[in-house]
Amino acid sequence: MTSPVVEVNNVNKVYGGRAEASYQALDNVSFSIQEGEFVGVMGASGSGKTTLLQAIAALDRVSSGQITIAGTNVTDMKEKELTDFRARRLGFIFQDFNLLENMTVYENIALPLFLQNQKGKSVRESVYRAAEMLGMEDTLSKYPAMISGGQKQRAAAARALVHHPSMILADEPTGALDSGNAKGLLETLQHLNETYDVTTMMVTHDAFSASYCERILFLEDGRLYKEMQRTGSREEFFKQILDEQAEAGKNKL
Amino acid sequence: MLVKLAWNGMKSKRKDYIILLTGLVMSIAIFYMFQTLALNKDFTSDNAMISSMQLVFHVGSFLLAVITFFYLLYTNTFLLSLRQREYGMFLLLGAKKSHLKRLMFLENLLIGTAALVVGIAAGTVLSGITAGMVMGQLGEDLEGYHSFYLPSLVVTLLFFLLLFVVTAVWNHIKLSKVQVLELVHADTTSDRMPSRPKVNIVMMAAGIISLTGGWLSLIFMEQLREKGILSAAILTTLGTYLLFSSLLPVLLKAVKEKGAWKEKGIRAFTLSQLTFRVQNLKKFLATAAMLIALGAGAISGGMAFKNNAPVFAEQAGFYDAVVHNAGPEEEEILDDITFTDAQQYRYKKAGDYTFYLKEDLENQPPKMRTSSGGVKILDNGLPEDRESLADVKAARDPGSEWTRFLQSSFARDYSKKPLIVNRSLYESIDAEEEVVFAGKSDDFMAYHDEFAALDQIKEQKMEAAEGEHYYSQSKYGMYESYQTLATGTVFMGFFLGTAFLAMMASCLMFKVLSGAAGDVPRYRMLQNIGVSRDLLKRSVAAELFIIFLIPAVLGLAHVLIGMNMFSFILLEPYYRIWVSLLVFIVLYFLYYGLTVKMYQGMVLPQRK
Numbered sequence: 001m002t003s004p005v006v007e008v009n010n011v012n013k014v015y016g017g018r019a020e021a022s023y024q025a026l027d028n029v030s031f032s033i034q035e036g037e038f039v040g041v042m043g044a045s046g047s048g049k050t051t052l053l054q055a056i057a058a059l060d061r062v063s064s065g066q067i068t069i070a071g072t073n074v075t076d077m078k079e080k081e082l083t084d085f086r087a088r089r090l091g092f093i094f095q096d097f098n099l100l101e102n103m104t105v106y107e108n109i110a111l112p113l114f115l116q117n118q119k120g121k122s123v124r125e126s127v128y129r130a131a132e133m134l135g136m137e138d139t140l141s142k143y144p145a146m147i148s149g150g151q152k153q154r155a156a157a158a159r160a161l162v163h164h165p166s167m168i169l170a171d172e173p174t175g176a177l178d179s180g181n182a183k184g185l186l187e188t189l190q191h192l193n194e195t196y197d198v199t200t201m202m203v204t205h206d207a208f209s210a211s212y213c214e215r216i217l218f219l220e221d222g223r224l225y226k227e228m229q230r231t232g233s234r235e236e237f238f239k240q241i242l243d244e245q246a247e248a249g250k251n252k253l
Numbered sequence: 254m255l256v257k258l259a260w261n262g263m264k265s266k267r268k269d270y271i272i273l274l275t276g277l278v279m280s281i282a283i284f285y286m287f288q289t290l291a292l293n294k295d296f297t298s299d300n301a302m303i304s305s306m307q308l309v310f311h312v313g314s315f316l317l318a319v320i321t322f323f324y325l326l327y328t329n330t331f332l333l334s335l336r337q338r339e340y341g342m343f344l345l346l347g348a349k350k351s352h353l354k355r356l357m358f359l360e361n362l363l364i365g366t367a368a369l370v371v372g373i374a375a376g377t378v379l380s381g382i383t384a385g386m387v388m389g390q391l392g393e394d395l396e397g398y399h400s401f402y403l404p405s406l407v408v409t410l411l412f413f414l415l416l417f418v419v420t421a422v423w424n425h426i427k428l429s430k431v432q433v434l435e436l437v438h439a440d441t442t443s444d445r446m447p448s449r450p451k452v453n454i455v456m457m458a459a460g461i462i463s464l465t466g467g468w469l470s471l472i473f474m475e476q477l478r479e480k481g482i483l484s485a486a487i488l489t490t491l492g493t494y495l496l497f498s499s500l501l502p503v504l505l506k507a508v509k510e511k512g513a514w515k516e517k518g519i520r521a522f523t524l525s526q527l528t529f530r531v532q533n534l535k536k537f538l539a540t541a542a543m544l545i546a547l548g549a550g551a552i553s554g555g556m557a558f559k560n561n562a563p564v565f566a567e568q569a570g571f572y573d574a575v576v577h578n579a580g581p582e583e584e585e586i587l588d589d590i591t592f593t594d595a596q597q598y599r600y601k602k603a604g605d606y607t608f609y610l611k612e613d614l615e616n617q618p619p620k621m622r623t624s625s626g627g628v629k630i631l632d633n634g635l636p637e638d639r640e641s642l643a644d645v646k647a648a649r650d651p652g653s654e655w656t657r658f659l660q661s662s663f664a665r666d667y668s669k670k671p672l673i674v675n676r677s678l679y680e681s682i683d684a685e686e687e688v689v690f691a692g693k694s695d696d697f698m699a700y701h702d703e704f705a706a707l708d709q710i711k712e713q714k715m716e717a718a719e720g721e722h723y724y725s726q727s728k729y730g731m732y733e734s735y736q737t738l739a740t741g742t743v744f745m746g747f748f749l750g751t752a753f754l755a756m757m758a759s760c761l762m763f764k765v766l767s768g769a770a771g772d773v774p775r776y777r778m779l780q781n782i783g784v785s786r787d788l789l790k791r792s793v794a795a796e797l798f799i800i801f802l803i804p805a806v807l808g809l810a811h812v813l814i815g816m817n818m819f820s821f822i823l824l825e826p827y828y829r830i831w832v833s834l835l836v837f838i839v840l841y842f843l844y845y846g847l848t849v850k851m852y853q854g855m856v857l858p859q860r861k
């Protein structure tokens with residue numbers, strides 16, 4: 001029996017406040033994720049997907065509600081513990097890559113390992129393994145400014161995987177990739193999820209990417225309005241998602 | 254329309270513009286402050302102890318002008334970097350280049366005018382404050398110094414207007430050459446190290462040669478004189494710039510390529526931060542090194558003059574206290590002083606002569622300071638015994654060591670010639686016996702107050718006794734008059750020093766703050782992937798430490814060698830140099846701390 005590793009309870013997030021016009025980006029959101037689950041989050045642009053992911057990683061404070069990860073309430077964790085939690089347990093692939101342009105791709109990927117004071121050969125091996133999984137071996141010695149958007153995205157993914165986190169949060173990890181590279185990345189995520197039981201949460205608005213998930217949460221205007229569980233094959237799930245998107249589109253008309 | 258857009262763009266970057274303006278205002282204020290001294294010939298020549306003080310100021314002005322020029326180019330690059338993205342967008346949307354150029358010119362003009370007005374005002378206030386502070390510290394008046402001085406104002410205005418025109422032309426050319434996309438993607442392009450090893454090696458060699466030449470000029474200043482000042486100023490500056498430009502990138506690259514060491518925590522990042530901006534940094538660090546050298550050198554120089562007072566006084570004579578016929582009041586003071594040498598000599602005054610008792614001089618040989626600075630014990634060469642006083646007078650040798658010693662060290666009245674006589678003749682003189690006490694304390698400066706009190710009593714006695722006006726000056730008196738004379742020089746040294754250090758401070762501040770904006774995303778990203786704030790703070794501290802350390806090392810090397818420059822004016826140019834160095838290091842360290850704090854505040858904002 002698996003246990004919930006992430007629990008989100010009645011979370012609200014309001015941007016802005018008194019002076020500026022406030023905007024409710026998350027509206028009473030509740031759900032949980034089991035250990036080793038591969039969950040997708042879908043929704044239109046501006047529906048609050050990034051906000052939700054950042055709240056789970058405690059990169060941003062929520063306005064109210066609770067988020068518990070592996071039994072610890074991250075909403076009132078100390079900054080120091082949070083930092084440590086992020087560094088050791090979490091791999092985060094950012095929507096805007098967040099690579100350090102003053103370091104080579106190799107150094108960017110190796111950074112989480114350096115931070116854990118790993119050295120020498122073990123670092124090199126882990127970096128090469130991560131790079132290989134994403135087909136990045138040739139770009140390791142380059143600087144981010146010298147590689148393409150898709151390569152940057154894969155480098156960011158490699159950095160999120162390299163230290164074997166127990167949870168990966170990915171924000172549109174395939175947004176800048178062509179279908180071949182997207183497939184490679186998704187298969188890598190799936191492989192990690194299946195072999196190492198890495199809990200994965202992935203934001204996407206692309207039905208193909210979403211079909212790799214076991215379960216999908218749908219967001220609209222900050223509200224969680226639907227959940228879909230994969231029951232059959234990936235192809236079937238893909239069709240279901242497309243149908244759901246068409247349905248949502250119809251409702252808008 | 255475009256003007257309005259540009260104005261909005263400026264407003265949205267208010268913080269950066271405030272930094273820019275602050276930097277400009279500082280540099281104008283410092284330049285003006287410096288000119289209030291440099292151009293005020295009456296003041297400098299009246300108050301300086303060096304006849305070539307004027308030249309020192311001219312060379313200083315020249316250097317300050319060169320540095321200001323680079324500084325301005327540097328701030329201008331910053332201004333350009335603030336605007337280029339926006340200008341790129343305008344161009345992309347179809348604005349004419351000529352229009353943009355006019356816009357940029359207008360912007361430069363606006364900023365330049367604002368900075369000039371505020372800068373000169375700030376300079377006037379600051380120089381007033383500095384003068385007041387120095388006067389308060391030294392308890393002396395600085396007559397003839399004006400914090401508002403018209404010629405200085407004119408020179409400052411002209412100089413900066415010229416610089417603004419030069420930078421405007423520079424921008425004009427830059428904007429003409431640049432491609433639209435380059436502007437739009439300005440943020441993502443990064444200046445990488447140019448791999449032109451041949452040029453680099455030539456530069457390195459030229460740098461070493463210039464620096465050696467500069468240092469040699471400093472070392473042989475005594476022989477080269479004015480020529481030396483000029484060549485030292487030019488060659489040292491040139492060498493510093495060349496060496497920093499060619500050597501720093503290579504050095505950092507070498508460190509970065511040493512694999513194992515950097516693979517710890519955030520070192521790779523810290524090193525990358527350093528390497529990445531080495532291109533901009535190197536010129537800047539060279540400037541900082543020069544400013545440190547000039548600033549610390551000037552303060553050291555000023556202090557060396559002041560420090561020189563005890564040395565100078567020591568040079569004047571061996572005995573710290575010479576007291577004639579000590580009364581109870583003087584005895585009491587003398588009892589408080591620990592003497593390593595203390596002698597009493599009896600004498601009688603008669604007619605045009607002072608007769609010293611020979612056996613006193615024989616039994617307790619006095620000591621004197623030789624012209625080379627050593628100490629000589631006078632234990633031989635006393636004149637032979639004579640039959641009568643008339644014989645003694647006839648045999649007087651005005652050039653003998655004893656005569657000179659007695660005249661300069663013990664004389665109460667120069668009109669009375671000293672003579673040495675044996676006991677029988679001494680007793681035959683019909684005059685009251687008097688006695689002079691001569692003592693050398695264990696530490697002259699420790700009994701400053703006691704010697705001052707003795708001098709005061711002496712003055713009173715002299716006023717009371719008529720016809721005695723030639724009492725030889727005490728060591729304390731020498732010390733005091735030197736101090737008075739040194740005040741002006743100290744003031745100038747301090748002024749020069751603060752001008753250069755403040756210039757460097759604003760340079761450093763500017764560098765750090767202008768870089769911080771671009772660093773914010775990097776630090777945020779590192780925090781996002783789980784680097785603790787503490788670690789990032791330490792990374793900032795380490796990065797800035799290196800930035801501060803490199804120019805400090807070379808700058809201090811310049812100072813240590815450069816103090817030779819004063820060897821032909823000062824008895825000991827290195828006298829207690831550690832005091833001024835310590836002052837500098839403490840100041841510098843405080844400044845380092847402040848910069849780190851500010852930088853951390855900018856790149857690591859407190860999370861709500």
Ligand SMILES: Nc1ncnc2c1ncn2[C@@H]1O[C@H](COP(=O)(O)OP(=O)(O)OP(=O)(O)O)[C@@H](O)[C@H]1O
Binds near residue numbers: 016025043046051
């Ligand atoms: N820092 C912020 N301050 C104010 N409003 C914000 C902030 N960040 C996001 N928002 C607003 O919150 C809403 C949700 O943003 P979020 O980034 O979560 O959207 P998203 O679902 O990730 O969209 P996309 O698919 O385009 O990435 C948006 O309307 C956005 O404008």
Ligand SMILES: [Mg+2]
Binds near residue numbers: 049050051095171
């Ligand atoms: Mg998003």
